[in-house]
Amino acid sequence: MPELRRDPIVGRWVIIATERARRPSDVGREPAPRQGALCPFCAGNEDKTPREVYVAGRPPFAPANAPGWKVRVVPNRFPALKIEGDLDRQAEGIYDRMNGIGAHEVIIESPDHDKALEDLPVADLTEVLFAFKARVLDLRNDLRFKYLLLFKNHGHLAGASLEHAHSQLIALPVVPRQVVEEIEGARRHYDLKERCIFCDIVGQERKDRSRLVFENEEFVVFAPWAPRSPFETWIVPKRHESNYEVEPKERLGQCAQALGTTLRRLRAALGNPAYNFIVHSNPLRDPPSHSYHWHIEVMPALTQVAGFEWGSGFHINPVPPEDAAEFLRKVAG
């Protein structure tokens, strides 16, 4: 059983997930990405994954766990957290622990091994974003979960161990400190101004335009003012909404168009970089919020996290967001 442990000084939680490594010395020697016939995410290899919990694109009454799908969601075969059991919070001397209860699922974005997420037609990319929503709506019924993180690791440098296009979700029994900080920061602004800080940011970026990359009817894409890494790019809905999972399919279609464009431009600008994206949304048990605003943060993995970043939480970024945005406005994608 994985374990959640809390750092006694700063309150940071860590997942000790022993089943993900066999011996201490195995760490860091990851298996090579599997391809083709051996890829568990390819159409035809459905028996190589746990049974699907969601599927899109397969005709009604067609058998489950068989080809014919466009998007498929399965439990992670090497989950960081386990779905069964109780939290069983305990002290160990001055320390705190609980069982690693949670959900860890994989969203397989395409049946085709050679298709990147950004190569999908907008309608198919919309199905991926709709699968995100469907999983949130299902998992929020489990009252043990307080937060659900949707994210994608693309490329080895960004932490992906399989190359077939996929994203992941982890449902957690606590709201992560980093999410709390963001929500509290947004609330402080609201308390002072009675305005959402993300709406203010959208307003300033659309007016200023120096960090703007792209916009469509519903979404604005820009390089944030204080990016942690070169070419960090945010995708923010223009209309205020705190919860990703309440967005109708039509708005998710606009989001898919913005996300696909962003990823294609990053690929054109940087030559297929490794990247992470993270969906930032309101915690599962919080009421809809006037001060918080869901959005997606895309972070190319171009620089190493080094001692200075670990020690300070400061990041050193050699590329001003104005330069990155100018570059991304001009490339095709």
Add this chain to the structure above:
Amino acid sequence: MPELRRDPIVGRWVIIATERARRPSDVGREPAPRQGALCPFCAGNEDKTPREVYVAGRPPFAPANAPGWKVRVVPNRFPALKIEGDLDRQAEGIYDRMNGIGAHEVIIESPDHDKALEDLPVADLTEVLFAFKARVLDLRNDLRFKYLLLFKNHGHLAGASLEHAHSQLIALPVVPRQVVEEIEGARRHYDLKERCIFCDIVGQERKDRSRLVFENEEFVVFAPWAPRSPFETWIVPKRHESNYEVEPKERLGQCAQALGTTLRRLRAALGNPAYNFIVHSNPLRDPPSHSYHWHIEVMPALTQVAGFEWGSGFHINPVPPEDAAEFLRKVAG
């Protein structure tokens, strides 16, 4: 001039250091580490670095910036922050910026290209730790600086761009958020218990022994309860002291012995891993503290920071600290 920019939501500062990359698309393509005759840190190549600000081991009256030294400290040739100028804090709409004022220095740990820090005799390693202290005592006289971070990046995966043994210091005009969190966490414990939490941790680790790696007269080395990465290891003085720079040379000698042993054992266990270490010490302008306790955190760079970590601040660690400590107790070093 580099710039410090503050994220308007969470208050995270970022250094936009444009002089460290030539074009946006150059990012991520670092120059290959230089070696031998071309290495600017080797003895005989003193003219390839900025002029030294501290030196150990050179006989008195010998010429500066020439061979004969054991430890040499020079300004970083590509500094993240600049030493000259005013902070000039400004608003830009809803955003905040200031000039990137600070010091960025390199501590060259040995004149010999092929010596790792942990290969130095304890007396020489003590000189490196004494150089850290000497630089803190000098730079704290500059009242613009609020915090001084001492750290080492070893190996490409940990962010090192040169292989010759070196560590770095960055003096900052603000106390980083992450340091504030640690200090506030320790203060909360003190307010509740009237005891230093680090002293409590040292007590529990020495009694429990399951995470203990090594101890000498003055220092204890252990795997922390909630490690962010496999084989994360802390070196903590047994006697309470908040400020690194007040330690006498004799205690730094004990620290050097503990640090050398730790690094040699990590190398033996993991096969010369990339790693970072960070000296955590009290901010420059704070009075000595009963609640805060300086220490060194060593983090092997074995796992990638991926979307889940970026999005949550949670870390997934496949190796329990008890297993890592057992492994490190047994290996030679």
